[in-house]
Amino acid sequence: MISVVNVSAGYEGKKVLNDLSLSLSKGKMTGIIGPNGSGKTTLMKVLNGTHPLDKGEVLIKGKRLQNYTAKELAKVMAVLPQHAGSSFDFTVQEVVELGRYPFYKGLLKVASAHDEQVVKEAIELTGVQDFVHKSINQLSGGEQQRVMLAKALAQEPEILLLDEPTNHLDLSYQIKLMDLLKKWVYTRKLTVVAILHDLNIASLYCDEVILLDDGIVKANGHPRAIMNKELLQEVYYTPLTRRDHPEAPSPIIAPVPEMKTQEKSIQKLELTATKELMVFSSPFPLKTLSSALIGGGFQWASTFVNRHVDKNYYIDDAHNEYRNYLKEKQFNPHDTIGMMTAARLGDASVVSIQKEDFALLIAVTVGTGNAVDAAQSWIRKEEATVGTINIWIFIEGVLTDEAFVQAMMTATEAKTSALSTYNVLDPLSKTVATGTSTDSICIGSTQSGTHMRYAGTITPVGKAIGKGVFEAIGQAIENYRKRMM
Known part of the structure; x- marks a missing residue:
């Protein structure tokens, strides 16, 4: 579905991605993890075409990314940025409807009955129906994040790119969001690529995990292979421990704090x-x-x-x-x-x-x-x-x-x-x-x-x-x- 071939990219002469290659499968959820500065956000921008390449190419469904028009790409790919909100005073309803814009037909770009139904479903799936008539700028960060997800889902994309999708969300909405994405991966063969800072969310929900370090792919594979204590300690420079989740076949990673403890004697x-x-x-x-x-x-x-x-x-x-x-x-x-x-x-x-x-x-x-x-x-x-x-x-x-x-x-x-x-x-x-x-x-x-x-x-x-x-x-x-x- 997505191929990244020998890509290098950076900012003002500083290389952030270094000859990076990877392949992302259709109908799977792929998590991108790694410490700050490892190249996660730059890779996401490269995938959605908003950051130029110094070298290499990105293929979407076998077609070079730069050969897509903006409208063509919007029909295939939706992007959920890290920071939601809008500089315009749109209502929630209007923001979600923007997700259907690439599909509007005719000179007047009128929404069809199908467009309206897709918008309604996206609003209900993300639980934002209670404030559809409010300005998006009146909402909390977590509520704005859910609205932007509804807009992305309204595009009915084949590929969904998410930059820290659980950012600003409380625990219940983090789980609801990831459950929803996982459901769409299985039922609609949606391809999800998400930057995730929470290693345990990545472990629980992702089919594949890409570990970035200093602009290269340090490891790539199933979470049970990537969530390796020694590997992660080498990248994150902090002591960790690994255990298995008590209810799911997924490893759980926990930090080990450095503590000066009291004498512990059974006496x-x-x-x-x-x-x-x-x-x-x-x-x-x-x-x-x-x-x-x-x-x-x-x-x-x-x-x-x-x-x-x-x-x-x-x-x-x-x-x-x-x-x-x-x-x-x-x-x-x-x-x-x-x-x-x-x-x-x-x-x-x-x-x-x-x-x-x-x-x-x-x-x-x-x-x-x-x-x-x-x-x-x-x-x-x-x-x-x-x-x-x-x-x-x-x-x-x-x-x-x-x-x-x-x-x-x-x-x-x-x-x-x-x-x-x-x-x-x-x-x-x-x-x-x-x-x-x-x-x-x-x-x-x-x-x-x-x-x-x-x-x-x-x-x-x-x-x-x-x-x-x-x-x-x-x-x-x-x-x-x-x-x-």
């Missing part, structure tokens, strides 16, 4: 306990991976609540009930990892391990009344009772994501070994239990100190986790059995 965790609650409080957030009812998955938290409930506890929406419970107890659910257990909190066991390079604090609550052998659980009815084995592991160190998962696996294997050693049986299958019906686990890390890439059973931290969990569960089982005697 600063404070434990308070009653018959109803066992709470660890931290003066700083810990990065956690858990299977807890509240705060499951990865998150940061500074409050860790183990709540005792009756063994007959049953609520249709236990998650919502627990959130409300935490609020009543003055805990912030967004900063809390919350588990429930039918085990008596008085039977809990806490193990502290101090090594040269790291430290662990492990706490468990255990009750074996509803023990289950996972290999034989298929013979049971599909019902869940309140969990009884809850494991909390706090680590003073820096864990990778894979180390979090491996720590969880190591702890689970140690739990199974402890249940076997203490001959805890599944009452239904009469085989050795591997856990109880709804056990929970939380791995919390200070993310300071020694870096630990792995936490499997043979690693130093894995060995400590295995030993500590085995001992803690063993002690808790003994406490439980003594009380039941």
Whole structure:
């Protein structure tokens, strides 16, 4: 659809684009990213024919750009500039109607019924119908941006060029705009080329991304390839981290601030306990991976609540009930990892391990009344009772994501070994239990100190986790059995 061949361009003898070549596909959304001064805006002007070339050529649908008349080009390409507004006092309706001007016929340039329908649709799609009779100069920057988009869409272009289209828009309209553009790309085979400063918007919505740096194409391809931490750090000169979006198959890029942090020692965790609650409080957030009812998955938290409930506890929406419970107890659910257990909190066991390079604090609550052998659980009815084995592991160190998962696996294997050693049986299958019906686990890390890439059973931290969990569960089982005697 668009070909840029060996293009060089600049200003007053200063070269901004340097022998740049690229090809933009039809029916795709292409994002142009790069730091300030990399040539993004100059490239956009080259594509729409408003900036002269020092060298090379631009082809639109196989035809040289300079061979298009202004009217011919307007039927193929629409442009949404970075700064909206008008030096004339046009109404919103009149501005959008200007998008149809290349299609008006006859000496009087009268709009047809189709033209009017296209304008009406563009106004509705961009949500500017409430101020069609207002002057565009009376609108906010975000509203003006939406009006100019409506004008561009009214052209019914095959190609839409956008210079920072989400500029001035609040978050909801950013998403609505990008959703609309993506829909048109798929349903109308619209070719969209957009300069985007927000790397995550580019990652979420673009089919292809072009990374510019110092007037050249540093990289070009699918967002999953371009949103590379090392590549982006090299171009933007700032530390970054990459994660996957939780709901979409797109990477998310986040800056890593340089922070002088307080000392983060697990010795600063404070434990308070009653018959109803066992709470660890931290003066700083810990990065956690858990299977807890509240705060499951990865998150940061500074409050860790183990709540005792009756063994007959049953609520249709236990998650919502627990959130409300935490609020009543003055805990912030967004900063809390919350588990429930039918085990008596008085039977809990806490193990502290101090090594040269790291430290662990492990706490468990255990009750074996509803023990289950996972290999034989298929013979049971599909019902869940309140969990009884809850494991909390706090680590003073820096864990990778894979180390979090491996720590969880190591702890689970140690739990199974402890249940076997203490001959805890599944009452239904009469085989050795591997856990109880709804056990929970939380791995919390200070993310300071020694870096630990792995936490499997043979690693130093894995060995400590295995030993500590085995001992803690063993002690808790003994406490439980003594009380039941």
